[in-house]
Amino acid sequence: MKSLGAKTLVYTAPVWIVGSYDAAGKPNGMAVSWGGICCSQPPCLSVALRKATHSYASLDGKGDFTVSVPSETQVVAADYFGIASGRETDKFRDTGLTPAKSALVDAPYVAEFPLVYECRVRHKLEIGLHTLFVGEILDVKVSEAALGADGHPDIEKLRPFVFLAGPRAYHGIGKRLGKAFEIGKKPRG
């Protein structure tokens, strides 16, 4: 094995758009890959934001945010949310996407994206360059079109994509490998 050093070389990370209203009430979204589910009960996810982002003050102040998960066809807009800052522009206007009002939290979500989490900040941890916000998931919303027959979001319909930290690239998700908590019951097959 070749050592690559102490780096955030994660393969893979999610591509999430964290939605919030800024101090002036303008809807904003930023791309976040340093995030993930971090507790089952209460259901929580975490997102790590640099203080320099415009979104930071919104999460730190209001404490309400959303996570909207884009589909492969929405990768260009998702990337834009990670390049431009709401401090200088209106990213919803620029992308033509719609900031929808959440039902439970005071934060907008991306109406056109198929999977949405409504969250409220419960914990904040200063780590270094990034500050980790833990948000309790108050609701998960999925577009009807992305719902599977089993009542769960269907990955073939959602078509989320991932971020690869090394090449700084987006990648689609490959084929199904098997049923979790089942195929490992006979570890030698």
Ligand SMILES: Cc1cc2nc3c(=O)[nH]c(=O)nc-3n(C[C@H](O)[C@H](O)[C@H](O)COP(=O)(O)O)c2cc1C
């Ligand atoms: C794929 C991708 C993932 C990103 N992940 C993060 C992240 O996890 N944390 C962070 O602070 N910035 C991240 N960024 C950068 C922010 O999205 C970027 O600084 C953005 O302009 C901040 O928007 P805002 O100033 O409107 O809040 C990411 C950018 C991209 C393209």
